[in-house]
Amino acid sequence: KAGVTQTPRYLIKTRGQQVTLSCSPISGHRSVSWYQQTPGQGLQFLFEYFSETQRNKGNFPGRFSGRQFSNSRSEMNVSTLELGDSALYLCASSLVRGKGSYEQYFGPGTRLTVT
């Protein structure tokens, strides 16, 4: 099976702009989660989508949003970019188990740099 794919791999944006990142999960996986990873804060959970619905949400401002399509592909959007949004954004997909999930499989990430 093909793994989790994320596009683009690298992105440079200017403060105030918005950005959309894309994630395609492993075939058959209906849960997609997003994480922000920075050297100072480590791995932080953004949100999880399952069957086109947001199932869990981390502690991020409303500038961070996401959605999931009927084919389980997911996008996340960050509006009004700030310098502090520079990070590696990771997407992970998994099979669902009740309210939780089994192991997550990660994509290679999108490296976002805000200047």
Place this chain on the structure above:
Amino acid sequence: AQSVTQLDSQVPVFEEAPVELRCNYSSSVSVYLFWYVQYPNQGLQLLLKYLSGSTLVKGINGFEAEFNKSQTSFHLRKPSVHISDTAEYFCAVTGNQFYFGTGTSLTVIP
């Protein structure tokens, strides 16, 4: 609620020496436990998982971990490390949601 604590942020070890990376968790429900590895500028790769059954779990690259319910621990071990094991290691627990530890940076010294 669940949480994960990785007790060591950095672990230096000489090549061919054994290593143990420590992980403790807290949870009021049954959990699944995982170890992930991250190489520079890459995503996280699953090393091993505990879902049920034998408490000693073997993973890829010669790593193993032992689930200890009484001590709420899931420590990762390798009997002899290689230079290529230098990476960031994350412990994770899932009940209703995934929770990751803050990571342990393993540096293998030649």
